[in-house]
Amino acid sequence: MKKMKIFITTLLLVVVTGLNAADLKVSGELEQGKLKNGMKYYIYKNKKPEDKAYLSLIVNAGSLQEDEDQLGMAHFIEHMAFNGTKSYPGNMLVKHLQSIGMNFGADLNAFTGFDRTIYKLQVPTDRTEEFEKSFEVLKEWANDITFFSKDTIDERGVILEEWRLRQGLSQRISDAQKKAVYGKSRYTERFPIGDPDIIKNATPELLKRYYHKWYHPKNMAVVAVGDFDKNHVKALLEKYFDYDSNYEFKESPKYRIGKSNGEITVFTDPEITSITFDILTKESLEPIQDRESYKRAIIDEIYAGLLQSRFDSISKKADPTIGKGYSYPVDLGKYDSVQVTGAMLREKEIESGISEVIRQMKKLSVYGPTSWEIDGEKSELLMFMENAYKNRESREHSDIASEIEADYLEGYIFTDIENEAEVFREIIKEISYKDILEKAKEVYENSNKAFFLTAPQKKNLHIPTKDEIKKIIENTKNKKLLEVGKNSKKPVLRVKNFSEGEITDKIQETDFLRYKLSNNMEVIIKETDFDKDKILIKLFSKGGSSLMDEKAYIASKLALPVILSSGIGNLSPVETDIYMKGKNIQFHPYISDYTEGIDMETDRENLVTALKILNIFLTQPKVDKDIYENFIVLQKQYINNRKNSPKTLYRDKIKEIVSSNHPRRKPLTLEDLNKISEKDLIEAFRDRFSGIGDFQAVIVGSTRDMDMENLMQKYLAGIPSKDISESPKNLDVKFPKEVTRENVKKGTDKKVSVNLIYPYKGKYTYENRVKYLGVAKILDMILLEEIREKIGGIYTIYADTELSPLNFGENYLTISYSTDPKKADMVTQEIKKVLKNALEGNFEDRILKSVVENYAFNYDSILKKNEFWIDYISKREGFGDNFRIFSPEKYKKTLNRENMIKFMNYAVDSENYIEVRLIPEKSE
Structure with missing residues (x-):
């Protein structure tokens, strides 16, 4: 169970009977326990997707647990988990998972945060041997990463490119926000991406010191949610995870974010295109564990929704003081949260916009909401919950697993649907005007606040100084409010009788x-x-x-x-x-x-x-x-x-x-x-x-x-209609016939972004469409291995294709990536070599096998989604009979090696392309 609109996905609206107030209880369907070595486990049986399971290994540690000389090592270890373990040396682990149809990113992924590292797998359960091997993979990550010197050195470049990819405007804003959001705390000094100087010199010994200290059974948990036999899963957990650790474990201290006392930050940058003003109100994070904490969470959500709705109303009036406003809570780690209240401002209304944001917070804290406002926000939550309950059998494994992960990491209770619904039904009736008023006062009067203004650097735009903003805040707080009447009428949509048809x-x-x-x-x-x-x-x-x-x-x-x-x-x-x-x-x-x-x-x-x-x-x-x-x-x-x-x-x-x-x-x-x-x-x-x-x-x-x-x-039938039948007109958009290279010089990023674009030179058929999409999947795998893993030139690289009869020739293969300015020429040449080699058929059979297996892995699940069918039917109607579903067998036959090599040479001309680079004007 997580914060509102995230954790409430299993609620039934039922009539509550009985005199005693219900309370939240741990789900009886969740099997949880602790192995002899102290590792926790959670097992939950779920229906969708069928014949699949979601497995995760949770390490209760992240960048906050790093020593001063380890900045970035928690994240580095996450990378190393895919570069060699005892039973899967080198990249054999990734190759094995790809061989059974898993995609890097979608089915196979990992994440490192301030206080956690999570490894995720989506695996088949109808293939017994492969299902069991998935538990072996998790165990290898937990205890048997090899940290060979060559792998460590090779991975430095990949991580530095990930660091580089994050540089630029968003990173500059993030750096400016650190002090406002995290204050004087370990958070400010321990961002997960780490210190590039430490990353450049990372050694196996440095990594092992963190790994052996924090990847301890007493500091980890395994979550298994899926379409499986729970007893079988428990047996696998005991088989692979009940190992002895050779290292002593000590719990990590509890790290909190720093407090604020109304500090004001004004951040301007020549690349910013809009003005925003945020009020960051810091609070203690209270995980939902019982009825009272649940009620407070619902009140928090109603409060945020009310403020959001008021901002929306202001932005739709004549000459509004703000553009678009927002209000929402954000969890910061395990012990803190921040209520973000702010708005996009108009350039000529910056001062009045700042005042308006504060005035609305004050107004809600003084006069509270109207009854119809409360009813509206309650109805929003009721709708959300009822819809989620009715579709409860469609909940996917990953959604449930994220709630269980919150149970382990933050202490949120994981409940049964019926129990949670009963408690919610009682609480939603109890929440009153007074509850919301008290919450509004609590947020408004909370002095643990920071103020953050972002704006473009440009001539003739007056950006208020910190002192000016301070005066605006004080004047708004001291200015008397004009009370307005409370309208209790709810709007009614009046419609005349619809003209019916047949x-x-x-x-x-x-x-x-x-x-x-x-x-x-x-x-x-x-x-x-x-x-x-x-x-x-x-x-x-x-x-x-x-x-x-x-x-x-x-x-x-x-x-x-x-x-x-x-x-x-x-x-x-x-x-x-x-x-x-x-x-x-x-x-x-x-x-x-x-x-x-x-x-x-x-x-x-x-x-x-x-x-x-x-x-x-x-x-x-x-x-x-x-x-x-x-x-x-x-x-x-x-x-x-x-x-x-x-x-x-x-x-x-x-x-x-x-x-x-x-x-x-x-x-x-x-x-x-x-x-x-x-x-x-x-x-x-x-x-x-x-x-x-x-x-x-x-x-x-x-x-x-x-x-x-x-x-x-x-x-529908009575909607008036003109007797016409239209066909689109070809806009005659022409791709250059010769190689075209251009640079855009702008900004101060520490990276060069590149797009290589090749026109599709064949005809449209549905079979060609399937093959063209397959080309992108093949290139994705080859490029990651050859460019990311072998030369460390990039962090992410994407090959993308589109083929439609309604594109009138605007069908392209696009390869997009960012890299070190010093490596841009070398990396680009290597990518062109990879493409040329692919056209010549110089790629391993396992690449094609993985693409085909991934299609089969997801085929049955996709066919059981409404989103697939509405897209498929509309495309079939739009494209005609030349659009249909390929079975896995048909797909495998179509994407055989001979067909794909022939098609790639038919579709792609490696000598006709566009190369566009975004390069920095100067270094930061």
Whole structure:
């Protein structure tokens, strides 16, 4: 069990009976214990994904436990775990796990934090030998890492590249935040990535000193969650983990973050593109262990939600003092947490924005919330919990394991669903106005605070000094509040009777039902029981902005976020936010180059409301004047500042070169914004969404016994439609025909970022699409081994491919990475050699075998996800019959060595590419 909205994923809303208040109890389904050597274990049987398990080894130590000469060694050991153990020398461990279909990153991973190191595996349980070997792997990490000198020296370069990858603006902000967040404490001195000078000189002896001290059975736990026999798992744990340690163990001291007393930090940087102001209120972390701590956690969540909602309301008014506000709690280690309250500020409203953030905290602490505000936040939590409970059988192993990990590391109780639900139901009724008021006062009056302002460095922008901010804070605190009346009315969505239509045709197909409606819209429904209470809807059509002129295209880039924020029907933007509280409806419209559509997610209870909103959105689009003007102000602020960002300029240059400077690949300018009005946004929306007759809708999920035919006739078939059938227009985006190299010189990063882009030179078929995606997977593995592991030139490197008939030739192989400026030429040449060797077939069979095995490993699980089916059906409808599912057998046959070598040479021209580098103007 973790913090609210993270740990509450198993709650049933039931009527509570009995006179005595219920309390939280440890789940009877969780088997836990301690081996003779002191190692703890947790075993939990779960259904999904079937025939798989999630295993983790938790080390109750991280960078905080490092000695002064060990900075970075906890993280270094995590790397060494993949570079050789007693039974798996060198990289044989990774090769073994890849051979059974596990992907580095997705199924095989590790993490080092301040106070923990966690190794994670997702493994098959239907292959007995391989399942058992997974426990052997965990045990090897726990006790048998080899730390050979050559492996240690080789890994230094990889870790230094990981350190380098983190450098830049985000690291500079992080460094500035250290003092504000962690104060004078060991945290400030022990960031997990470590000290590069110590990393450069790391030795096996240095690593072993940490390893033998902290990787002690009494300081570790193993978590096993999955589709398995619990007795079998327990036997495996006893077989591999009940070993004797030769080293003495002493518990680590309890490290706390440093206190603050209103310190103010002002951080400016030439690469920053927006202004933010944060108030960091520090509190003791209280793990949820019983009824009282549970209640306090729920109160905390309601408080944060109330403040967030108030910020949202302010940002939607005329001439708002803030752009976007936020309020949320963050756990810092095992003993501390911080309540983050802040907002993005407008450049001309920095002082008033700072004051507004403080004023809202004060206002809530003085007057408290309205009853409808409390009801709204309660309904949000109730919706979240009820939805999670109904879909409890769909919970995946990793989600459950993370809660068990919190039990071991922080002391959160792990409960049964029924027990937790009973306690929650009682508590949610008890929470009152007084509870929230007391929480608001506690946060506002807490002096353990730090204030943090970030802003761009630019001419003609006045950034308040620390003293000026201090005066703003004091003046706001001392200024008398004007009490406002408490509105208790909840907004009501008033709708006229919807124009109904008819179903004109109904066809039963292999995987779904297909309907034709009287307005020519097609609706495809696939009923599933993968999730008991989840329904996905995708509405889509071909055409997109390719059919629009320049002015309409510009308007289309802005129309959807503005219209989506402008309210529903008779409701204002703020009223819409209140109305949507507690409704499980996610709504994401889009207009791309060649398609337009709407993606939705809801549940059975909210399906009718979701369809009503969809109908109103399509038939009654509106632009709220204040929303429009606020949006344009922030857009202009962003456009003026975007040139500050090296990464933004780098992406712009890549688009420019790849498209031969095509006008549709250029960023919006101030001149573009001046060409359009509110009216243009509505016209752009109607241009793409009024011709509903050539749209298709796919509905996937728990629709059993919901009379879907009646709902379609009432809310979809009656939407007015133009009698049109559109096809997208080829934008004729041309890739350069010769090798093109360009550099973007910007920033002070200690790294060079590189993109190598090769155009796809073949035709589209679905088989070619499968092969092209396979090319990326093959290259990912080869590049990690040849560039990361052998020469230590990079930390991460990605090969990415895309092939679609709707891309009109904009299909590419992209290889992306960052490296040391001194190594950039060498690393880039080596990568080009790897690609050339791959085209010549110079790669091991095990690489291809791993790609094929990974497909088979995930195949059955993917087919039992609603997300897969809605994507598959919509693509099949969009691409035609040339889009289908390959079975593992078909996939293996398609991705054989002969086919792939032939295809790679057919698809990739290694002599026609673009190379774009982002290089620093100067060193930091």
